[in-house]
Amino acid sequence: MITLSFHGAAGTVTGSKTLITINDKRLLVDCGMFQGPRVLRQRNWRPLPFDSSGVSAVVLTHAHVDHTGFLPRLYKAGFRGRIYATPPTVELAKILLLDTAHIQEEDAEFRNRRRATRHEKALPLFTADDAKATFEHFSTVSFNRWKKLGSEVRFRYHPAGHILGAGSIEVQLDDGQKQISVLFSGDVGRYSTPLVNEPCQPPETDYLVCESTYGGVVHEPQDIFFATAELIDKVVKDKRVLLIPAFSVGRTQQITYILNVLMAQKRIPSIPIHIDSPMAVRVTDIYRRFPSYHAINCDELRRGKNVFYGKNVKLHRKRKSSKRLNRLRGPAVIISASGMMTGGRILHHLINRLPNPKTTLAVAGYMAEGTLGRRLLEGAEQVFIHKIPVDVKAEIVTLMGLSGHADAYELFHWLEPWQNRPLRVFVIHGETSRSEAMAHDLRLQRGWEAHVPALDETVEL
Numbered sequence: 001m002i003t004l005s006f007h008g009a010a011g012t013v014t015g016s017k018t019l020i021t022i023n024d025k026r027l028l029v030d031c032g033m034f035q036g037p038r039v040l041r042q043r044n045w046r047p048l049p050f051d052s053s054g055v056s057a058v059v060l061t062h063a064h065v066d067h068t069g070f071l072p073r074l075y076k077a078g079f080r081g082r083i084y085a086t087p088p089t090v091e092l093a094k095i096l097l098l099d100t101a102h103i104q105e106e107d108a109e110f111r112n113r114r115r116a117t118r119h120e121k122a123l124p125l126f127t128a129d130d131a132k133a134t135f136e137h138f139s140t141v142s143f144n145r146w147k148k149l150g151s152e153v154r155f156r157y158h159p160a161g162h163i164l165g166a167g168s169i170e171v172q173l174d175d176g177q178k179q180i181s182v183l184f185s186g187d188v189g190r191y192s193t194p195l196v197n198e199p200c201q202p203p204e205t206d207y208l209v210c211e212s213t214y215g216g217v218v219h220e221p222q223d224i225f226f227a228t229a230e231l232i233d234k235v236v237k238d239k240r241v242l243l244i245p246a247f248s249v250g251r252t253q254q255i256t257y258i259l260n261v262l263m264a265q266k267r268i269p270s271i272p273i274h275i276d277s278p279m280a281v282r283v284t285d286i287y288r289r290f291p292s293y294h295a296i297n298c299d300e301l302r303r304g305k306n307v308f309y310g311k312n313v314k315l316h317r318k319r320k321s322s323k324r325l326n327r328l329r330g331p332a333v334i335i336s337a338s339g340m341m342t343g344g345r346i347l348h349h350l351i352n353r354l355p356n357p358k359t360t361l362a363v364a365g366y367m368a369e370g371t372l373g374r375r376l377l378e379g380a381e382q383v384f385i386h387k388i389p390v391d392v393k394a395e396i397v398t399l400m401g402l403s404g405h406a407d408a409y410e411l412f413h414w415l416e417p418w419q420n421r422p423l424r425v426f427v428i429h430g431e432t433s434r435s436e437a438m439a440h441d442l443r444l445q446r447g448w449e450a451h452v453p454a455l456d457e458t459v460e461l
């Protein structure tokens with residue numbers, strides 16, 4: 001018997017965990033952390049509805065924390081199997097897991113100091129040591145190579161764009177009675193985005209487990225170079241500070257690259273760019289090590305030319321140096337994490353700069369429900385950061401050309417080559433309305449049977 005159980009990213013975009021059970025073998029596709037509002041984050045503390053020690057392997061689609069951030073908890077609960085991922089995903093996941101552990105530890109310490117928790121003592125979800133314990137279990141698998149896990153399972157990765165190393169996973173299963181194939185889309189990237197490879201044509205399979213972050217939504221077409229140039233012109237003219245919250249993986253490199261290109265072409269004047277992220281430097285080194293996994297001009301990389309850090313770019317690793325940016329006057333750009341404004345150094349910049357009408361905040365991607373990013377995008381006039389009320393006088397703009405996720409149109413374009421109808425599509429990784437919209441469009445436009453699973457639902461294939 002073969003079943004799929006959806007223990008995360010069902011009715012929401014975070015916490016991706018899909019359990020494949022084949023006879024008495026169990027493997028997990030992605031092992032993500034729930035993020036966003038408290039009600040979702042609390043799900044990270046519930047006991048898993050399956051025996052972790054019985055899971056023989058985890059296969060990761062990509063490094064983002066909503067796909068990897070639960071690995072240390074799985075390990076603590078008894079998992080001792082292998083964790084498979086592409087080579088760049090392994091390197092990025094290590095950085096992101098350690099960073100998440102530090103945020104968890106700092107947050108628990110902060111809450112204990114302030115006694116802001118009603119529990120005896122605030123605890124981190126996992127520590128840096130917990131994260132490191134999982135590292136020995138990582139194994140790399142390159143794109144397009146089959147990896148066999150006993151006689152019942154084999155899988156291979158197909159490039160999905162999105163971020164460095166991201167893949168869709170094609171799994172072939174044989175329980176002795178029947179042979180079936182399942183494609184896990186992972187997060188599907190966009191077409192024609194700077195630095196990121198385009199998603200490859202996915203193979204046809206019997207079943208499809210598909211993301212729906214932007215189900216039913218089409219991004220407005222935006223020439224990202226043109227839009228950024230227009231934005232910078234205004235920043236220079238009005239001596240503004242442009243604040244860009246960005247994930248250290250991918251988006252920080254993209255923005256810096258675009259700004260450098262525009263300055264080199266003299267389409268924008270030369271202005272200071274401050275990258276306030278200790279992680280961004282390490283992540284950029286990973287880009288250098290895996291030239292075949294991204295769309296940067298490799299000749300430039302080989303010649304040692306720095307495509308990310310032009311002469312205007314200043315990196316801020318230390319906290320003290322980050323705090324000094326509070327006195328910075330425009331025109332200037334500050335890029336800082338986290339992308340959805342849920343933690344990290346961006347928060348002190350927001351406390352400092354949101355009340356200032358000379359600030360422009362550029363939101364450059366998906367903002368999950370319940371995040372500060374989402375509230376700002378929806379036009380909140382006042383927000384609370386670390387329980388401090390902050391008036392929002394800053395101008396807020398979007399740069400959706402930098403979104404890492406395919407919109408509804410691009411997801412259909414990605415699936416267009418499929419000639420045969422899959423037996424069933426499971427639509428996950430979206431807020432319920434987005435997943436329902438995607439399922440509806442699949443039924444209407446392709447005539448496919450599409451189902452939006454509930455959290456912890458199990459289906460037999």
Ligand SMILES: [Zn+2]
Pocket residue numbers: 062064162187
């Ligand atoms: Zn992702």
